[in-house]
Amino acid sequence: MDRTESLLITVAAPFRHLRKERLQKSEFIFYLTIDRMWMSRDQAALLLQRAEGEGLIRISGGLIEPLFAVASVTAPLGFKPTTVIFEEQDPYQVQIERVTRVTGRSAPEVTAEVAALVHDQFDGHLSPEAGLVLLSRRYGVPISDTLASLRTSARKGRKKVD
Template sequence: MSVRIAVAAPFKHMRKERLQRSEFVFYIAIDRKWMNKEQANQLLERAKSEGLVEMEGGAIRPLFDVAEVSIPLGFKPTSDILVTENPSEDLIGRIAAATGRPAQEIVAELHRVVADHFDGNLRVEAAAVILARKYGVAFEDKLPALERSVVKKR
């Protein structure tokens, strides 16, 4: 959620529907001093990969309603928002925790599901969901991230 807040902040503060890349980076890196220029560009790339912004001809446009985002007083994003999540690994970790087995065993079982039941024609993300259902582990909150992961790999 903090990625959404960090991306919304420049648009809300400048009261613009579109920003130039340089305006966005200036706001994040120079004006607010939240991060350096390189990190501001990484934030922008992450927002693009998560479908939060659209870039066309050097202009950035948010793909969500900026007005609905509330920016907390004193908000300052940490560098953790630059780390992209791996929903498959998160789900494997959940399954391992729920079953009390090491993650390596879950990964091996996942690969067996792909190889034995689907002749290698199944993505890891889908196999992780199958295993989560098998063991009764919640996965619904990870579905949007899993879908984005699959779309990215196409």
């Protein structure tokens, strides 16, 4: 099971078990820390940050609302999240995954569209990160939380687009 799937199952579990569309922050943390004993309070708070940053939930006025179909997520028997859910993902990959969710296209297709944008419209004078930002905005994909990291990555010149 990969990090994204494990994170999705972990976030969906309290909503499914409590059969609610929205949860108080305290209910969510209680479920993960006391009810399931999956993690500490600090880890649960970090999980909330990660989930919000990856566009899985919205936190407003102390209420947590999932931004995905909770009913479509099922946990395998005996599921317990591992520490991999707390690891920070590459912002470029996070943004690619978001675009794939919104457009319904595969990651290689989205990556190819970024490459085409960079090469065809900017003659290769645009970083792949900047191309991804433009593509994200074109499709209305949230980007505010990954923008600073993508900017830093572009300055380092890490990504190559073929």
